[in-house]
Amino acid sequence: MKFATFSGGRADRVGVVVDDVVHPIDAATSMLDLVRAGLHDALTLGSQAMKTSGIPLSDITLRAPLQPPTMRDFVAFEEHVEGVRRSIDGSTGVPDAWYEAPRFYFTNPYAVVGPNDTVIAPRDTQAxxxxxxxxxxxxxxxxxxxxxxxxxxxxxxxxxxxxSARDIQRREMQVSLGPAKGKDFANTLGPWIVTADEFAEYRGDDGFYDVECEVTVNGERIGHDSLVHMGWTFESLVAYASRDSWVHPGDVLGSGTVGNGGCLAELWGRRGEQSPPPLQTGDVVTLTVQGIGSVTNTVGASRETPPVPPARRREHAATGGLS
Incomplete structure (x- = not known):
């Protein structure tokens, strides 16, 4: 099934999408509520909802399907690592540490946006x-x-x-920490959640999904790849995320960016120049994934933000020691 969060002139609701119609699930107050009920019960509620009258998708507004408690973003595509490293810090190849385990960072669940929302870039980015x-x-x-x-x-x-704001990311990662303000201003989720049982038709015997992914900017295809090129299965991502820790219902685990132009930085690294150019105000970005659907966002104008002063530098005594 496809479970969506939508607004139709009242508070956000949850529903099951069939063709071009969404059938509300009144027993669930939010998508997180539905996910916490478990997949079996969610499918039961969805089946019951499908017996009731639905609302055309053209009459509602799709929201981000989920406001997740946590978001871990992995880097599971070897080709992406190779291209982006060259773009971000000038390094070549893939580090040995990448092959050892599926690495991830925590990103910002408070910055989730949905289909057709405007994405506001950080004021200081040019990339x-x-x-x-x-x-x-x-x-x-x-x-x-x-x-x-x-x-x-x-x-x-x-x-x-x-x-991603690549110039901000490049500068802050010189402190030997993961990306922070270069990443946490926006994360799009959508257009809905396709349940694992429905997505299973694309699953191979090795656990990888043969699913085509594509991105366009202003209608021009920039990149495309398949999930079959992941270095690890999604099950491996779950296992590693939960190691000596926990995963809970509603947590989101990103695959990491696909290769073959899944982001501009990969192409910049391979070509040695910013071609295609960084996104600008008014650009329309559409991601399409086989078996799921498409999400589109427009880049909006940046906002003024209050300044934060630089750090105080420690003064050194005449002897060279710290005062």
Missing amino acids: LDFELEVAAVVGKSGSSVSVEDARDHIFGYTILNDW
């Missing part, structure tokens, strides 16, 4: 970028989950655009 990803939505709590058991912990899948 705004998109990132084409697919995200798994956790549907069952677990700690140190095995890869074999992790499939039962996945509720479904949605599209993720991990928007």
Whole structure:
């Protein structure tokens, strides 16, 4: 099934999408409420809702399907790592540490936007970028989950655009921490969550999904790739995220950006120049993933933000020691 969050002139509601109609699920007050009920009960509620009258999608506004408690974003595509490293810090190749385990960083659940929302870039960026990803939505709590058991912990899948300000990211990562303000201003989720049982038709015997992904800017195709090129399965991402920790229903685990032009920075690194150019105000970015759908966002004008002063520098004594 496809579960969506939508607004139709009143508070946001949850529904199941069939063709071009959404059938409200009144028993769920939010998508997080539905996910926490578990996949089996959610499918039951969806089946019941499909027996009632629906609302045309043209008469409602789709919201981000979920406001997640946490968001981990992985980097599971080798080709993406190779291209972006060259763009961000001039390095070549893929570091050995990438192959050891599926690395991730925590991104900002408070900055989630939905289909057709305007994305406001940071005021100081001159290198705004998109990132084409697919995200798994956790549907069952677990700690140190095995890869074999992790499939039962996945509720479904949605599209993720991990928007990035590359110039800000490049500067702040010189402090040897992960990206911060270069990333946490916007994350698109949508257009809905496709349940794991429905997405399974694209799953191979090896656990990887043969799913085509594409990104366009102003109607021009910039990149395309398949999830079959991930370095790890989504089950491995769940297992690693939960190691010595926890995953809970509603947590979002991003695949990381696909290769072959899944973001501009990868292309910049390979070409040695910013071609295509960074995103500008008014640009329209559309991500399309086979078996899920499409999400479109328009880049809006940046806002003025209050300044934050630089750090105080410590004064050194005449002897060279610290005062």
